Amino acid sequence: MKENNGRVLEYGGLRISPPLLLAPMAGLTHSALRRLVQEQGGVGLLSTEMLAAKRLPHENPTLSPYLVRHPSEQPLSFQLLLTSPAEVAAAVASAEELGAAAIDLNLGCPAPDIRRQGGGSRLMEEPQMVRRLVQETRRRTALPLSAKIRLGEELNAERLRAFCLLLEDAGVDLLTVHARLRGEPYGRKPRWEWVGKVKHWLRIPVVANGGIFSAADAAACLAASGADGLMIGRAAAATPWLFRQLAEGWATDFAPGHDELSTAPSQEQKAAIYRRFCELLKESFTPERRLGRLKEFTHYYARNYQFGHHLAAAVQSSPDLDTARRRAEHFLATA
Ligand SMILES: Cc1cc2nc3c(=O)[nH]c(=O)nc-3n(C[C@H](O)[C@H](O)[C@H](O)COP(=O)(O)O)c2cc1C
Structure with missing residues (x-):
């Protein structure tokens, strides 16, 4: 039988099956949550919380709460928060030394203090800086490289397309799109159809993120976006078994009648x-x-x-x- 009914995502030589990714979440996607989610099954790729590239080389991996981890947490993508190309070499070397399976660049964080430092979503307004950051990261590592973005400051297909193509051209192997504008709150319905636009523009795989809490959400998101994979954030903490349910649902193309509650824990x-x-x-x-x-x-x-x-x-x-x-x-x- 084909693995997960053939559901495999490959980027930069890394095989992710099923193509269900745990989102990086500060204060949440630490070792304990990663292990909990992994024990429940169905997750294809784990992630760290965002790691400040500036600090990463100076952290003690056995003491730092951001870096402690159990050997079972595999594969694990390290998300870097970069603000300058000068930070890249040491941060990437540390990530490699710590056994990162992949590197992700945070280009979407809307938190004001991160933006003030010139990181996260602030970088979407600085495409030339982003090009340098991606190229420098690409030059420093052969690890699979992804980036995570929001849709931008306002809905502007031309600008978003240019930014996504820049990422692909500079060496990003996979792009995750959180389907909201920078200023949009979590309560707002995600714009999954915009992930579909990004998917249409790029050759690299595209992962959809935002507002997936059930198999019905996952099916609707996939239908609207045609994404190659799904990234789950808050629902990983609310329902750590959701990955397993989604893997089962996806294997049957979320066939009508598939009842996610049938596999929910008592x-x-x-x-x-x-x-x-x-x-x-x-x-x-x-x-x-x-x-x-x-x-x-x-x-x-x-x-x-x-x-x-x-x-x-x-x-x-x-x-x-x-x-x-x-x-x-x-x-x-x-x-
Ligand atoms: C508490 C919290 C912390 C987050 N920290 C990060 C982060 O460190 N890096 C990042 O790229 N996104 C971060 N995010 C955004 C999530 O990765 C994700 O894009 C967002 O929650 C939407 O997905 P969801 O609807 O599945 O939760 C965070 C979100 C939450 C709720």
């Missing part, structure tokens, strides 16, 4: 998955690093419960991890 299993995440936090992080990460995860995971806001509030107001766990256990026992 309430008991959901409680066990939450406990497992707590265990993974303990394995991965020193005590002072755990509570903040549990709060961030719980913010999303609480959506599984009708009264999940009680779980989120109980964990948010906890002074330490043990209290948070005790309160969470109380909630899970009565949910």
Whole structure:
């Protein structure tokens, strides 16, 4: 039988099957979440949180919460936040030394402090700087190279097309498009059809990202975009089993009648998955690093419960991890 019904994405010599990618998310896609998602199955490529290229060469990989990881976390793409070509050589060398399977360039982050430093989505306004950054990265590494963008400042097909072609021409092997403009909030419906435009313009594979929370979303996104792969962000924390469901759904082309709920975990299993995440936090992080990460995860995971806001509030107001766990256990026992 063909692997995942033939669903394979290849870029820069890396085979990703199924073509379901975990999104880079600061504060969320650390070792514990990556392992949780991987244990649930269906994920084709893992990612780090964004890593400041300036700092990466100086981080201690066994102590840095951004770099600690378990050997099972494979393949793992390293997302770099670059602001100058001078940062590239050392950052890429560090990523290679740390066993990166691929490198991704963050060109989409809208956070004001990142933009002020000249990084993230600010770079989409500086195409010539982006060309230099990509060319320099390409020159320094043979690893598969991807970039992640938003749609830009405003809907402008000509400008977006020129920017995407520049990326391809400069040496990017794969492009992920978060289907929103720079200033658009997460509540806004993603513009998946614009990913379709990008796909049409480029020869390299294109991955669609934004607003995929269910098999129905994935099917609609694929229909609208024709993307070669899907990247999942917040839903990885809310429903870490979604990758498995999507892999199963995609294998049957999301045939009508495929009911994602049939493969959703039971309430008991959901409680066990939450406990497992707590265990993974303990394995991965020193005590002072755990509570903040549990709060961030719980913010999303609480959506599984009708009264999940009680779980989120109980964990948010906890002074330490043990209290948070005790309160969470109380909630899970009565949910
Ligand atoms: C908490 C959080 C942190 C994020 N951090 C990053 C990041 O470090 N790098 C990046 O390229 N995008 C980052 N993003 C954007 C996501 O990668 C993704 O593009 C976005 O959440 C849309 O996908 P989703 O609807 O599946 O969540 C972040 C998003 C969230 C919610």
